[in-house]
Amino acid sequence: MSIYPHLFAPLHIRNFYIKNRIESAPISHSGGVPFYTREAQEMYSTFAKGGVGIVTLGEAGVHSQTGHAHPTMPHLDDTTVLPGLIQTVDAIHKWGALASIELTHSGNRAKGSLLTEGGFVMGPCAMETNLYGDPVVEMDEDMMNMVADAFAEAAYLAKFAGCDMINIHGGHGWIISQFLSDLDNHRTDQYGGCIENKARFPLMIVDRIREKCGNDLIIEFRLSAEEGIPGGITIDETVEFAKLLDGKVDIIHVSAATFHETATASRMFPTVFYPRGCNVENAAKIKAVTKKSYVSVVGGLNDPDHMESILADGKTDMVVVGRQMMADPNWPNKAKKGKADEIIKCIRCETCISAGFIPHVPFSSGVLRCSVNPSWGREYENTRKEDKPEQLKKVLVAGGGPSGMEAAITAARRGHNVILCEKSDHLAANLDYAKQISFKQDIVAFLKSMEVNVRRTPNLEVRLNTEVTEELIQIEGPDVLIAACGAEPILPPIPGLDQPIVHHITDLYKKNVKAGQKVVIIGGGLAGCEEGLSLAWEGKDVSIVEMKPELAKDAPYIHWKHLLSKLSESVTSYCSAKVQAIEAEGVRIVDAGGNERKLEADTVFIATGMRATSERYDTWHDLVEDIIFVGDCRRSSKILDAMRTGYCAGMTI
Ligand SMILES: Cc1cc2nc3c(=O)[nH]c(=O)nc-3n(C[C@H](O)[C@H](O)[C@H](O)COP(=O)(O)O)c2cc1C
Ligand code: SF4
Structure with a gap:
């Protein structure tokens, strides 16, 4: 039964x-x-x-x-x-x-x-x-x-x-x-x-x-x-x-x-x-x-x-x-x-349904895409003969985030021998922030199912607490190296970044930083807004400062609309605003009307984006015949891009 x-x-x-x-x-x-x-x-x-x-x-x-x-x-x-x-x-x-x-x-x-x-x-x-x-x-x-x-x-x-x-x-x-x-x-x-x-x-x-x-x-x-x-x-x-x-x-x-x-x-x-x-x-x-x-x-x-x-x-x-x-x-x-x-699991990111909402997007793409299913919209690929590998290879994947996991699963399912290395003690560590945000539990469930799939895929060995180094590459001698090493924070040139109250938004989970009662977030993109909302729901007094005219414009339309309405209930935002300096007890800004303001804060988070890290790995090119950069390592972006680049890497080896 x-x-x-x-x-x-x-x-x-x-x-x-x-x-x-x-x-x-x-x-x-x-x-x-x-x-x-x-x-x-x-x-x-x-x-x-x-x-x-x-x-x-x-x-x-x-x-x-x-x-x-x-x-x-x-x-x-x-x-x-x-x-x-x-x-x-x-x-x-x-x-x-x-x-x-x-x-x-x-x-x-x-x-x-x-x-x-x-x-x-x-x-x-x-x-x-x-x-x-x-x-x-x-x-x-x-x-x-x-x-x-x-x-x-x-x-x-x-x-x-x-x-x-x-x-x-x-x-x-x-x-x-x-x-x-x-x-x-x-x-x-x-x-x-x-x-x-x-x-x-x-x-x-x-x-x-x-x-x-x-x-x-x-x-x-x-x-x-x-x-x-x-x-x-x-x-x-x-x-x-x-x-x-x-x-x-x-x-x-x-x-x-x-x-x-x-x-x-x-x-x-x-x-x-x-x-x-x-x-x-x-x-x-x-x-x-x-x-x-x-x-x-x-x-x-x-x-x-x-x-x-x-x-x-x-x-x-x-x-x-x-x-x-x-x-x-x-x-x-x-x-x-x-x-x-x-x-x-679907993460309800709303990417699929938001592709046609002009003017939030400049054009209606007419293409259905799914953040967590990179083959969606191209199902025919799975049955094409030419996608079967001509030669089975040894593949080393550096980084166990979504792109690394997807690349490893796809390559291993096609018969390649894959080693997936993750420097922390668990997979998808870079998305640990989701565990702390009540409305991000869909992402937690998605990552859990990815991990189950990694563990159950034949030809796929997982090595935790293992950073891929030049030495490891030489020892393993892979035919193909997939670099999925993530991105690093962009720190804007703002006076006062060295104040003790300043942290990067990722420090909330990477360094277990505890936010005080009065929080200012510099950067009102999707990441800053979602973290800001979560902190506000914990009872913090949160202000978000964004230089663009609107918050979270990088969010898919349907999510964006709902996020904005939630933010308007619990967060103070300053759009078209410029940060002048961070001081010991707050942030000085010039608001949209040209007025100088002092936002009191005991904690300031920087959320002004991440940047790809591929140039850090230039020396790897000499160590292996084929190297493919995927996910944030290639171009800092969303789960959609992480999964697609990982999938494409796995499919084309
Ligand atoms: C990409 C996409 C296309 C959809 N197209 C239609 C449609 O043609 N007609 C319709 O009544 N609903 C359409 N829907 C809405 C779904 O039928 C469904 O009601 C909605 O997605 C909520 O269900 P879910 O939470 O299981 O996704 C569409 C939804 C998505 C995501
Ligand atoms: S794009 Fe996002 S919301 Fe749409 S099906 Fe995929 S995971 Fe779900």
Whole structure:
């Protein structure tokens, strides 16, 4: 029997057999084109291969003339999507998973410039302009029928392509939730006011799909149980709506939040400041009132023990997993085989979802990347013949941080003989700071699973308390040396750096420095801000001084938004400010308005960045034929770059 009997219990819905209770959340594929490309097929089939019961393709539009909001979103009213869609569905079926696809219409959030000829933007109520500056027409019943028919036609096409299931996107601020939410729906006719009226159009869509597609299609309805802003949908309203949905759809899928207000995106893609499973209690309330439909829940789930307990406690019937699918698509198989400790955990850094938030980033990259899964977005590489090594080599890795561990694992899995040396007494010592910060525990869990993988990888020897020196290189005589020796602090030319109250931010864990009560942090990048927030939560009086106009601009957008709101509650910040000098009892600055200020402090931390150390190892070039610099040693950066450079090193030897 599985150690997760509820998670791996099969489920029968209509004529379909679902092998377990795990559904991959709708995740749009990367590639920047509105088609199911080879990359999309690889991505979704990788989810299926990993062992989930249902794979859900990301949002697909149903009506190009009125519903378009993303240039890269496929639209199912265009049959040219069919060949790629059919191949994607086939690739999912190959691994025994059901294929589902999310259907959506943007309503009043459609973008006029993307609509096809004769298009116009419409919603539950007229608006002078929407967020794109397009006028919005109030929908009459003809328009509602047109959209309901478009959903039905799209579902029919999906079924033709082989989909076993469709997911109606009834949440996140798109057309259906616009009708359900008082933020958008101010109608006084039979489509506004009480929940029965607000639900009339959403239920029309559900009925139309069932009429068109018949009984052999599973219908799932994704909703935002609460929108999280004043005037938005509340859980009490959703409970009433769920009673109306019960039996009309097969699965009610519980999410949260709305794009109506991007601040709530921190709940839609739950950040590290939310407990994992932040929608579970809402889902349980919905399950308590539904008799015929199954209930599933999404939001920050990444641990099979946790998922098992949600199901065992009867809170939901299924779990839906988004980012963890990218962090380690193989996690269900690992859990089933009793190897849950090998699952590489999503750290909720928000890198994947933040790549398109202009102007926080200057361009939308159109590429999905994952900080902890360096092969994400390039799954096809794992099966390419040319990536098998021509000759097995002896590899010495200097440094046991994420990049060194990833390089060692990848090289060893490909058959090379690897020695991984770490100068401290444990791996990933440079990230020890995370252990002390309550909202960084995801990183601690990720590093733990990396370490388990290092220990279990054949051909990989770990040597702790071992610094790689010229002498060691000569003794071992590796064919390839991978330098993953980390970065060193940048110390800005500020008078008073030698004051006894001054420390580098890394001294908090490297030298076990204890902060006093009044703390000034010089440098408001991500590291300084997160450490500042953590100290403030410990009760310290924290000020952050940053020379740029905004704090933590190096953070991924969704994390950044939430971090800023947390900082504003507990930390004093001075942006566009210049530090003049550090003195015995504080820091003198010139603030954004040009005023001189003295910030009292008993502890000053420098957090002005790190720099790569590769030039320190110039002499190593003469000792070994091949040397590859990875991680911070090559260029000080984030876990994403550390993992990718480590992976690339391991893959190219
Ligand atoms: C890269 C990315 C793409 C996503 N694309 C979609 C999408 O197309 N439609 C949708 O409803 N949600 C989308 N989501 C949201 C997920 O379905 C899910 O609700 C969210 O990530 C929270 O679940 P998680 O905490 O398990 O990641 C996306 C999320 C990510 C990270
Ligand atoms: S990029 Fe970050 S948030 Fe996204 S899946 Fe990977 S670890 Fe999770």
